[in-house]
Amino acid sequence: MLITITLLSLHLIGVGLIVGAVILSLLISYQSNLDLSALKNFKLIRLTGSLGAGLAIVTGVIMAWRLGVPLKNNPLFVTKLALVAVDGLIAQLVIRRWLDNSDNGQAIKNLRGWAWLSVVIVVLIVVISVTRAKL
Numbered sequence: 001m002l003i004t005i006t007l008l009s010l011h012l013i014g015v016g017l018i019v020g021a022v023i024l025s026l027l028i029s030y031q032s033n034l035d036l037s038a039l040k041n042f043k044l045i046r047l048t049g050s051l052g053a054g055l056a057i058v059t060g061v062i063m064a065w066r067l068g069v070p071l072k073n074n075p076l077f078v079t080k081l082a083l084v085a086v087d088g089l090i091a092q093l094v095i096r097r098w099l100d101n102s103d104n105g106q107a108i109k110n111l112r113g114w115a116w117l118s119v120v121i122v123v124l125i126v127v128i129s130v131t132r133a134k135l
């Protein structure tokens, strides 16, 4: 029981860090006067989000294994995992690559569309997770 509560709590802390990172990223992409310090803070926020994702994934896999959540005939769970993978690809291959190859804040504004997509995907993951828990 204690392990279950601890795992779920850590999972939700990870989720909170991801949600915070994607929402802050979106808000920052609408700021005017973005300079180098904004770019530095933005990268720090993205790193925090990645740490949250790592925590959510590790605890999520352990919970799924302990609860014996099946992958077969479990479309909601499989959709959740696919969305986690897609959001990870957007974060690492698109957003991070762009930022690493840029030396000014303009790159953040150019990423607005991806920032929106990321928010929508994360909201979907949370909605699916909560729905699944209630079924």
Ligand code: HEM
Pocket (backbone or CB within 6 Å): 011, 015, 018, 019, 053, 056, 057, 059, 060, 061, 063, 064, 065, 067, 069, 081, 084, 122, 125, 126, 129, 130, 132, 133
């Ligand atoms: C490989 C990644 C992940 C795995 C294997 C995983 C697995 C799980 C499992 C087994 C549960 C327990 C309830 C259930 O059976 O659905 C759970 C709960 C939850 N997960 Fe994940 N998860 C992962 C990533 C994420 C991510 C990235 C998010 C959000 C951004 C998330 C959001 C949630 C939420 C909100 C709950 C609580 C549902 C509730 O009890 O109301 N998970 N997850």
